[in-house]
Amino acid sequence: MGVSGFGVHTAMWAMEWTRDAAEFAIPEAVKHDIDFLEITMLDPQGFDSGHTRALLDRAEVDCVTSLGLPLDRLPTNDPDGALDVLKLAIDTSAAIGAKAITGVIYGGIGQRTGKRPTEAEYDATARVVEKAAAHAARHGMLYGLEAVNRYENHLLNTADQAVRLCERVGAPNLFVHLDTYHMNIEERGIANGILRARAHLKYIHLSASDRGTPGCDTVAWDEVFAALAAIGFRGGMAMESFITVPPQIADALSVWRDVAPSREEVLSDGLGFLRMKARQYGLI
DSSP states (O other): OOOOOOEEGGGGGSSSSSSHHHHHHHHHHHHHTTTTEEOOSSOOGGHHHHHHHHHHHHHOEEEEEEOOOOTOOOOTTTTHHHHHHHHHHHHHHTTTTOOEEEEEEETTTBOOOSOOOOHHHHHHHHHHHHHHHHHHHTOEEEEEOOOTEEEEEEEEHHHHHHHHHHHHHTTTTTEEEEEHHHHHHSSSSSSHHHHHHHEEEEEEEEEEETTSSTSSSSSSSHHHHHHHHHHTTOOOOOOOOOOOOOOHHHHHOOOOOSSOOHHHHHHIIIHHHHHHHHHTTTTO
């Protein structure tokens, strides 16, 4: 159970996971010697699970899935509806052989009240996360909580907040998912966030400060990899860069311009840079 090595978020090739997207992205993963794909799950009902599973198995590529909940079906406004969405996503993830499901699967991207989160909100969130994590465990899957920036969600912005929710729920398959793009905004030093999450950290997005090409940005990459090495990190490292962003995702992520000149540059220069740093710090 769990994922390791280098992965790439499927936003590199397509935001909506269709048969065509699978037939494009999975051979690309093989071509670039990628260990796993993070498959975005905007529409769990629209997945052709058998098709994706066959392609992944044939290519010998692992996968995780990720999503954020719809804003009208959150643990804080519709806990039963939120759990239904999560169970469907978990079942679909299990059907394609995913080792974990992660992301903003405690809330939604764009979930903000304009006020400080309340204990009642955290209580409601923890209850749904506990039930969803138990459902994932029945499939032998890990369940991740991604801390994202304050503009995307008001509940979990820092590693400390993600750790506290993880420990509040206490499920053995629950883990913290960090992201250098969000940490570059929210943490008092990226290393501090990694060190705080060390006991729970099993997955990290290696994302540029502008969501473009890692290494051509302002993230303190030596600090990132030195901290990962210091905690003996052996989880999944996924490059998350956005090339194709449909309107509904652009609105949620506030990505209004091209952040990289081409997919080829990100895969050659960005992925190459991250692998070089991982080797330098003994992570691969």
